[in-house]
Amino acid sequence: xxxxxxxxxxxxxxxxxxxxxxxxxxxxCPGCGHDQISNVIISAAWDNGLEPHKIAKMxxxxxxxxxxxxxLGRSHGFNTVHGRMPSVTTGANVVxxxxxxxxxxxxxxxxxxxxxxxxxxxRRNVNMVYIVENNGVYGLTKGQYSATADVGSKKKxxxxxxxxxxxxxxxxxNLGCSFVARSFSGSKKQLNALVKxxxxxxxxxxxxxxxxxxxxxxxxxxxxxxxxxxDNQAExxxxxxxxxxxxxxxxxxxxGSYRDVTLHDGSTMRLETISDDxxxxxxxxxxxxxxxxxxxxxxxxxxxxxxxEKPSLDVDLDLHDTPLIEMGEDLLRPTAKQLDEVxxxxxx
Amino acid sequence: xxxxxxxxxxxIATANGTGSQSANLILLQxxxxxxxxxxxxxxxxxxxxxxxxxxxxxxxEKGYQAPGDKTHIQILVNPATWxxxxxxxxxxxxxxxxxxxKMPMERDDVVSYPVPMTKxxxxxxxxxxxxxxxxxxxxxxxxxxxxxQEVLETAISKQFGGxxxxxxxxAEAARLGRAYFAEELTKGDSYVVESxxxxxxxxxxxxxxxxxxxxxxxxxxMLGWYPITPSSSVAEGIISWLPKxxxxxxxxxxxxxxxxxxxxxxxxxxxxxxxGARGLTATSGPxxxxxxxxIGLAYFAEVPCVFWDVNRVGPSxxxxxxxxxxxxxxxxxxxxxxxxxxxxxxxTVEECFEFGWKVFDASExxxxxxxxxxxxxxxxxxxxxxxxEYPDEPIDRGKLVLTQEQMDSIDNxxxxxxxxxxxxxxxxxxxxxxxxxxxxxxxxxxDGAYSEKPDVYFKLMQRLKRKIDGARDYxxxxxxxxxxxxxxxxxxxxxxxxxxxxxxxxxEEKIGKKISTCxxxxxxxxxxxxxxxxxxxxxxxxxxxxxxxxxxxMRKEYPLHLLDKMLSVAYSDxxxxxxxxxxxxxxxxxxxxxx
Numbered sequence: 001x002x003x004x005x006x007x008x009x010x011x012x013x014x015x016x017x018x019x020x021x022x023x024x025x026x027x028x029c030p031g032c033g034h035d036q037i038s039n040v041i042i043s044a045a046w047d048n049g050l051e052p053h054k055i056a057k058m059x060x061x062x063x064x065x066x067x068x069x070x071x072l073g074r075s076h077g078f079n080t081v082h083g084r085m086p087s088v089t090t091g092a093n094v095v096x097x098x099x100x101x102x103x104x105x106x107x108x109x110x111x112x113x114x115x116x117x118x119x120x121x122x123r124r125n126v127n128m129v130y131i132v133e134n135n136g137v138y139g140l141t142k143g144q145y146s147a148t149a150d151v152g153s154k155k156k157x158x159x160x161x162x163x164x165x166x167x168x169x170x171x172x173x174n175l176g177c178s179f180v181a182r183s184f185s186g187s188k189k190q191l192n193a194l195v196k197x198x199x200x201x202x203x204x205x206x207x208x209x210x211x212x213x214x215x216x217x218x219x220x221x222x223x224x225x226x227x228x229x230x231d232n233q234a235e236x237x238x239x240x241x242x243x244x245x246x247x248x249x250x251x252x253x254x255x256g257s258y259r260d261v262t263l264h265d266g267s268t269m270r271l272e273t274i275s276d277d278x279x280x281x282x283x284x285x286x287x288x289x290x291x292x293x294x295x296x297x298x299x300x301x302x303x304x305x306x307x308x309e310k311p312s313l314d315v316d317l318d319l320h321d322t323p324l325i326e327m328g329e330d331l332l333r334p335t336a337k338q339l340d341e342v343x344x345x346x347x348x
Numbered sequence: 349x350x351x352x353x354x355x356x357x358x359x360i361a362t363a364n365g366t367g368s369q370s371a372n373l374i375l376l377q378x379x380x381x382x383x384x385x386x387x388x389x390x391x392x393x394x395x396x397x398x399x400x401x402x403x404x405x406x407x408x409e410k411g412y413q414a415p416g417d418k419t420h421i422q423i424l425v426n427p428a429t430w431x432x433x434x435x436x437x438x439x440x441x442x443x444x445x446x447x448x449x450k451m452p453m454e455r456d457d458v459v460s461y462p463v464p465m466t467k468x469x470x471x472x473x474x475x476x477x478x479x480x481x482x483x484x485x486x487x488x489x490x491x492x493x494x495x496x497q498e499v500l501e502t503a504i505s506k507q508f509g510g511x512x513x514x515x516x517x518x519a520e521a522a523r524l525g526r527a528y529f530a531e532e533l534t535k536g537d538s539y540v541v542e543s544x545x546x547x548x549x550x551x552x553x554x555x556x557x558x559x560x561x562x563x564x565x566x567x568x569x570m571l572g573w574y575p576i577t578p579s580s581s582v583a584e585g586i587i588s589w590l591p592k593x594x595x596x597x598x599x600x601x602x603x604x605x606x607x608x609x610x611x612x613x614x615x616x617x618x619x620x621x622x623x624g625a626r627g628l629t630a631t632s633g634p635x636x637x638x639x640x641x642x643i644g645l646a647y648f649a650e651v652p653c654v655f656w657d658v659n660r661v662g663p664s665x666x667x668x669x670x671x672x673x674x675x676x677x678x679x680x681x682x683x684x685x686x687x688x689x690x691x692x693x694x695x696t697v698e699e700c701f702e703f704g705w706k707v708f709d710a711s712e713x714x715x716x717x718x719x720x721x722x723x724x725x726x727x728x729x730x731x732x733x734x735x736x737e738y739p740d741e742p743i744d745r746g747k748l749v750l751t752q753e754q755m756d757s758i759d760n761x762x763x764x765x766x767x768x769x770x771x772x773x774x775x776x777x778x779x780x781x782x783x784x785x786x787x788x789x790x791x792x793x794x795d796g797a798y799s800e801k802p803d804v805y806f807k808l809m810q811r812l813k814r815k816i817d818g819a820r821d822y823x824x825x826x827x828x829x830x831x832x833x834x835x836x837x838x839x840x841x842x843x844x845x846x847x848x849x850x851x852x853x854x855x856e857e858k859i860g861k862k863i864s865t866c867x868x869x870x871x872x873x874x875x876x877x878x879x880x881x882x883x884x885x886x887x888x889x890x891x892x893x894x895x896x897x898x899x900x901x902m903r904k905e906y907p908l909h910l911l912d913k914m915l916s917v918a919y920s921d922x923x924x925x926x927x928x929x930x931x932x933x934x935x936x937x938x939x940x941x942x943x
Contacts, residue, residue: 079789090605094605
């Protein structure tokens with residue numbers, strides 16, 4: 001009996017074991033928040049029943065951008081150049097719109113060198129998940145402050161940071177980003193639901209994840225240490241996710257008040273009220289929540305803003321339903337007769 | 349006075365944004381449609397309105413297309429450059445000038461034709477007088493030179509395609525210009541035009557539009573671009589032709605994105621190439637400077653993508669609306685570390701089209717960024733063409749593994765393993781599920797896994813070198829015209845094609861010797877270039893830059909005995925190459941070498 005049980009491998013909706021979604025061994029510092037996020041990505045992809053080979057994992061440069069080697073080993077990926085992952089993903093996305101693009105980047109990538117690319121990918125509403133593994137420091141170059149370091153925070157070595165940080169969520173909301181969330185690498189359940197919802201969303205989904213750097217920015221004076229964030233997290237709501245293949249009516253209804261948000265693939269994001277009700281369609285409320293948390297030196301988490309109606313880039317481009325990469329010479333090369341017509345038009 | 353027929357240069361000095369470009373194109377088209385060999389050079393400023401512009405029209409029975417060494421007929425319309433333009437003219441030059449510009453005509457050694465261009469135009473339409481005045485000088489020229497009125501009016505119709513009011517207005521302005529000359533002035537010069545046999549099917553096209561069409565017939569799937577002179581009309585040409593040529597069931601078979609900058613444009617086409625599509629960007633030198641990091645990634649991760657560089661004058665912002673061959677060395681070794689890239693170099697509009705599709709095949713075959721190298725002169729001026737040849741080979745996707753069966757037939761597959769011994773590995777695509785790897789710009793082994801091992805890195809770099817070297821004789825062979833004496837061999841490339849025949853004639857006239865010519869059409873250099881060098885006693889490499897960039901590449905790559913006979917003529921002042929200037933420098937270089 002016990003022998004038989006040991007052989008049971010849990011399979012997901014497409015009959016794949018979780019092993020089909022794992023990757024190589026991490027080479028990050030033990031305890032790094034990024035590894036927790038990698039595990040969430042593995043779980044989310046498995047839970048959602050994505051076909052591993054239909055995922056593209058994209059990254060830039062930095063500690064965070066090394067992580068695609070540690071998850072989804074059966075997916076193609078591209079570890080590009082510093083901060084410029086959004087443009088590479090944009091180009092891939094428009095020629096093969098049928099893949100699920102999961103981009104991972106850091107605060108160096110996203111808030112400094114690549115902030116322009118992030119902004120324009122949001123502006124175009126590229127259909128992708130964009131996870132920022134945000135720790136306020138440059139890890140791989142040994143602990144310089146990044147552009148998201150909070151005023152008054154102090155990393156392990158060096159002075160207190162006095163420079164105003166860039167809040168990527170506030171920026172994204174102001175840009176009209178269709179899915180804006182903040183989470184914490186230590187809040188596995190919340191992050192898992194957010195990543196799954198982001199995958200189900202069609203459009204640009206930004207998840208800014210506070211992911212403490214255990215080596216350079218995990219001291220008590222840091223506002224991004226594991227301990228500080230754990231104690232100073234202000235959850236907007238409790239986030240649940242019900243996949244499209246699980247009938248909603250069979251899911252237990254919560255005791256308190258909640259609201260359901262239907263996502264593009266038919267899945268549901270269930271937001272349960274904790275204290276105040278947050279309206280995710282209200283950009284001003286979202287900015288207000290960020291501002292208040294900032295004043296209180298708290299980290300607000302949950303889904304800040306959502307717009308399920310905004311058309312994604314592939315729709316704007318009026319692309320044929322067949323992905324461009326599947327088209328052959330018959331569709332890609334006009335005929336000799338067409339060339340004759342073109343030349344005739346020049347002859348006038 | 350002897351007549352000078354179809355062999356002179358007209359220089360038209362106007363201000364930017366006044367509609368003079370339309371008038372000048374009408375003039376060019378009329379002469380062209382009369383069967384006269386003619387070329388036009390637009391010397392325009394980096395400006396939308398108000399700064400000086402010159403348009404040079406050269407008529408040449410010998411078919412010379414360079415701007416020529418002197419002006420025979422000067423049109424003076426722009427007060428801003430009036431005095432300087434006037435002072436530069438040789439005695440005897442014909443000057444047609446606008447009396448209404450209130451500028452003095454202080455030369456009595458020129459043939460002066462004062463015309464009240466503004467008054468004539470104002471009478472016709474006061475609101476549009478400034479625009480129409482330009483067509484008045486076309487009318488004056490038509491009468492002065494004996495241009496065919498019917499052909500002129502057809503050219504006007506072509507220029508304003510279908511806009512009846514504009515056609516009628518401009519045709520009337522031309523008639524009034526004509527009438528003014530006939531009634532008020534007397535011809536006192538010897539310049540005339542005569543119709544020649546019209547070449548059937550010939551038409552005008554700019555190099556950039558030819559590249560655009562070539563790209564479309566090459567199956568472009570993704571255009572990522574950022575506007576920059578003089579390349580914007582490549583992207584705009586693609587954008588204007590795509591809906592007509594590449595719509596399927598009412599939907600696009602292509603994606604076009606105007607990027608936020610050149611970096612993003614490069615990133616997008618690399619993303620497209622990685623995903624398995626044909627991506628292209630068009631830019632100029634400053635854009636390539638910005639794209640360097642990405643170019644290195646595409647080279648090292650072996651991702652196909654196409655970059656067109658329409659060269660303008662550098663360094664820095666340089667002379668944005670002038671021409672040069674100053675980016676060649678940069679393209680060949682783009683990005684940090686050891687790199688080497690394939691560069692296609694068209695010299696004619698036909699080649700702009702041909703290389704426009706061939707660059708994609710080369711890029712996918714060799715799994716590497718491929719450059720097309722043009723320049724402002726070739727790209728933005730109108731050139732006569734007889735037509736473009738439809739691609740004679742099917743689309744070549746290279747060593748693409750699309751099915752498990754294909755994968756199974758490859759012995760010891762690895763994304764970066766040289767299975768066939770030609771340096772070119774096989775590749776699979778995202779979404780296929782076949783050998784998924786994490787592409788990276790970091791060191792990697794033959795399976796694509798991260799590696800810093802010395803022998804792994806060394807072997808990888810050697811293979812990449814072998815791969816690109818292996819493309820030499822696949823790429824377009826040089827165009828060689830050999831003289832039987834095989835003494836002087838001139839090597840040149842790109843838009844210099846349009847000046848070379850004049851250079852040949854001037855050299856022969858001056859030193860009594862014919863030269864052989866070899867037009868390089870791609871990097872890395874084809875083996876026939878070396879063979880050409882072997883055969884000739886002296887080799888002169890002629891190019892439009894300061895630092896002798898091709899000469900430098902050749903000196904680095906060729907054996908010692910060839911270096912001894914290599915001479916360089918490298919000159920750049922922003923102007924399209926003038927025959928005499930280069931011919932004299934070639935002669936000086938040869939004579940100096942003989943001392």
